[in-house]
Amino acid sequence: MSHNLGLSQKFDPNYGIAVEINADVRRIVANNPGPMTFKGTGTFLIGDRHLAVIDPGPDDDEHLDALLKAIGSATLTHILITHTHHDHSPLAARLKQITGAETYGVGPHGLRKTEYTSSVEALGLEGSGDMDFVPDNVIDHGDMIEGKDFRFECVFTPGHSANHMAFALERHKALFVGDLVMGWSTSVVAPPDGNMAEYMASLRLVHARDDTIYWPTHGAPIEAPQRLVKGYITHRKMRENAILDTLSQGPHKIIDIVLKIYSGLNPKLHGAASLSVLAHMEHLHAQGKVDFEGALSLEVTYWLA
Numbered sequence: 509m510s511h512n513l514g515l516s517q518k519f520d521p522n523y524g525i526a527v528e529i530n531a532d533v534r535r536i537v538a539n540n541p542g543p544m545t546f547k548g549t550g551t552f553l554i555g556d557r558h559l560a561v562i563d564p565g566p567d568d569d570e571h572l573d574a575l576l577k578a579i580g581s582a583t584l585t586h587i588l589i590t591h592t593h594h595d596h597s598p599l600a601a602r603l604k605q606i607t608g609a610e611t612y613g614v615g616p617h618g619l620r621k622t623e624y625t626s627s628v629e630a631l632g633l634e635g636s637g638d639m640d641f642v643p644d645n646v647i648d649h650g651d652m653i654e655g656k657d658f659r660f661e662c663v664f665t666p667g668h669s670a671n672h673m674a675f676a677l678e679r680h681k682a683l684f685v686g687d688l689v690m691g692w693s694t695s696v697v698a699p700p701d702g703n704m705a706e707y708m709a710s711l712r713l714v715h716a717r718d719d720t721i722y723w724p725t726h727g728a729p730i731e732a733p734q735r736l737v738k739g740y741i742t743h744r745k746m747r748e749n750a751i752l753d754t755l756s757q758g759p760h761k762i763i764d765i766v767l768k769i770y771s772g773l774n775p776k777l778h779g780a781a782s783l784s785v786l787a788h789m790e791h792l793h794a795q796g797k798v799d800f801e802g803a804l805s806l807e808v809t810y811w812l813a
C-alpha cells in the first residue's frame with residue numbers, strides 16, 4: 509500500500525533517553541509502541557535554559573520521569589500540543605502542575621460536530637481522543653509562540669484531527685508536523701473528527717512551504733519533506749480512484765471496498781481502513797461523485813452519482 513512513498517521502518521526509539529537532534533532540539537520516545545504509534549510517542553524538547561515541550565505524550569510515569577530528568581535545572585515555560593489524541597496531550601496536565609508551564613493548543617477535542625451514526629463513533633477513534641485537555645492559550649494559524657530560547661510559527665493543519673497544529677521552528681527551517689505526515693506510514697484520517705477534505709488541504713498547505721526538514725511525533729525525521737508530501741497526495745488520489753473503480757462495478761458497502769483495495773492488510777487494521785474509506789466517501793460525496801441513502805455511515809451502500 510505504501511511502496512511508492514519511500515517509507516522506512518528504520519528507527520531506534522532509545523526509550524527514556526533524551527536524544528540530541530541538534531543543538532536546540534532533543535527527543536524522548538515514550539514506551540507506547542502500537543499499530544498507530546509505531547515505536548511510541550516522540551516528545552520534543554526545544555531550547556537550552558528556557559524550554560518548550562511539544563506533545564508531552566501519554567499519561568505515563570516513566571515518560572514523565574524521563575521528561576523531568578531531561579528538563580533538569582532548566583525552566584520549562586511552554587507546552588505545545590499538536591492535537592488531542594491520547595498518545596499526544598494527556599501528560600500535559602501533570603507536566604504543567606509540576607513545572608508551572610502553560611499549555612498551547614487549538615482547542616479541546618471534538619471541535620467538529622457531525623451527524624454520524626453511533627456505529628461510527630463506536631468503531632471510531634473517538635476513544636482515542638483526550639477529552640480532558642483544555643489549552644491555557646488558544647492558538648490560531650499564523651500565531652507566533654516565543655520564548656527566551658525559541659520562536660515557533662503556528663501552522664494550522666486539520667484533517668487527522670479537527671484541532672491539529674504544526675509548529676515551524678524558523679531557525680532550522682523545520683516543521684514539527686505531529687501526525688500530519690510520518691516517515692514510516694501514511695496517517696490515519698478517521699471521521700467524525702478526521703476529515704479528508706481538510707487533510708488534503710493541509711497537505712497542500714505544507715507542500716507550498718519551504719521547510720527543509722519535518723520532525724513527526726512518530727518515527728524518524730523526514731528529509732526532503734516536500735517529496736514525501738507529494739507522495740502522500742498522490743497516494744490519497746490513488747485510493748480515491750480505487751474506490752471509484754470499485755464502485756464502477758456496482759454499489760458497495762465500505763467493508764467490501766476495504767477487502768478489495770487493501771489486500772493483505774492486517775485484520776486488526778480493518779476498522780481503521782474502514783474509517784479511512786468512509787473519510788474518502790464523505791469527500792467524494794461532497795464533490796458530487798458518490799451517493800448513498802440515509803446518513804453517511806459504515807453500514808450504508810454507496811454508488812457512483
Ligand SMILES: [Zn+2]
Pocket residue numbers: 591593668687
Ligand atoms: Zn493522532
